[in-house]
Amino acid sequence: MKIFVIAGEPSGDKLGGALMAGLRQLAPDVEFSGVGGDDMAAQGLASLFPMSDLSVMGLAEVLPRIRLLRARIRETAAAIAVAAPDLVITIDSPDFCLRVLKLARAASPRLPVVHYVAPSVWAWRPKRAARMAPLVDHVLALLPFEPPYMTAAGMSCDFVGHPVVAEPRAPASDVAQLRAGHDGPLVLALPGSRRGEIARLAPRFGQALAQALPENARVLVPTVRAQADFMRAQVAQWPVHAAVLEDSAARRAAFAAADVALAASGTVSLELAANETPMVIAYDLALLTRFLAQRLIRLDTVTLVNLVSETRAIPEFLGRDCQPDRIAVALKNLLDDAGTRAAQLDAMALTMARLGQGGTPPGQRAAQSVLDFMASQAGDGPVPAF
Secondary structure (H helix, E strand, C coil): CEEEEEECCHHHHHHHHHHHHHHHHHCCCCEEEEECCHHHHCCCCCECCCHHHHCCCCHHHHHHHHHHHHHHHHHHHHHHHHHCCCEEEEECCHHHHHHHHHHHHHHCCCCCEEEECCCCCCCCCCCHHHHHCCCCCEEEECCCCCHHHHHHCCCEEEECCCHHHHCCCCCHHHHHHHHCCCCCCEEEEECCCCHHHHHHHHHHHHHHHHHHCCCCCEEEEECCHHHHHHHHHHHCCCCCCEEEECCHHHHHHHHHHCCEEEECCCCHHHHHHHCCCCEEEEECCCHHHHHHHHCCCCCCCCCHHHHHHCCCCCCEEEHHHCCHHHHHHHHHHHHHCHHHHHHHHHHHHHHHHHCCCCCCCHHHHHHHHHHHHHHHHHCCCCCCCC
16 A cells, blocks of 8 residues: 655654554555655655755745745645555645645545644634545544534544653653752743744743742753754843753653743643643734734634643733733742642643543554545455554
8 A cells, every 4th residue: 555645844743653653553565655754754754855844834934935835735746646646644734735635636536635633623714624625535633522523524534632642751760860959940941843933932931931930940941953053042042041952852851840831832732731741821923924813713722731621721821912921920820829730730631631641542543544544435344453
């Protein structure tokens, strides 16, 4: 079986790597081609071009690279035609992936397509599922409340669990080593993983930390290796001392050891929840993107822990509210008030349970769903499960 896989972000690359590993276990003869990063390369993918070409977000970041992105869309669609795969799997990055699929389906209308990560139609742009349906047959959802939105639009959909529940945890020895010799609060600062996010949020995070933290606090800034130098340059301007961590083991230890965190909005809130680290969420977009987003968002929260747990335990400061003085008040309250931290921990535990913690790993569930979908297309019965 030949599968063409497309991921455009580091988070999608992780999903793709786990999915590919699961598929290899269930279907050892599977062959992969497509676009991805390091995790997918570890499963044998030779990426058509660097995945980093696609890792942009928001109009302000996309517009300067629009010519390259259009070229990559055409190149990817042409590669699908040449590969003639049995299945295409697109992973998140809908703006890129759906444009590729439009060209690919025009050339091969019966091409089976699975999309991994349901669009957030419950949050904004509710018509996206309907627009996706002519190009996608089956969806793999990360959140338990998403399948009904997809099936209502005409696609089949399985909840396969969120990858955060299968992430490795730091050994106790690493956590102890990180905390050794320090008796004050250990605070994480996480101002995003993209350059644009870091540039917007890091100065505000630094000011908020300076206002909120006691003198004996220690600040750690885990980041991805690709942004480490830029992050260090930003953090060097903060009025508080902070250490940037780019090693993955150190990053895991920091998440497990921290007392509280100040983080950008996104899946990082689930990573913190998995490590039982109370948090304050803050985020802002480029001005034009924020203007558009404010008119499209349909919910009173964007933090996944709040949404999955059906609580509002995690404070968030978005858009115009993303101001250092407001963030500092919430961060200080989180440090000082045991009841606030306890409420967050309850919401985190409920979130992890609902996302599949303790069950079959999401990558394996996703692989099973893909093969069951392919069997249904062929008229065969379900593939034996793990």
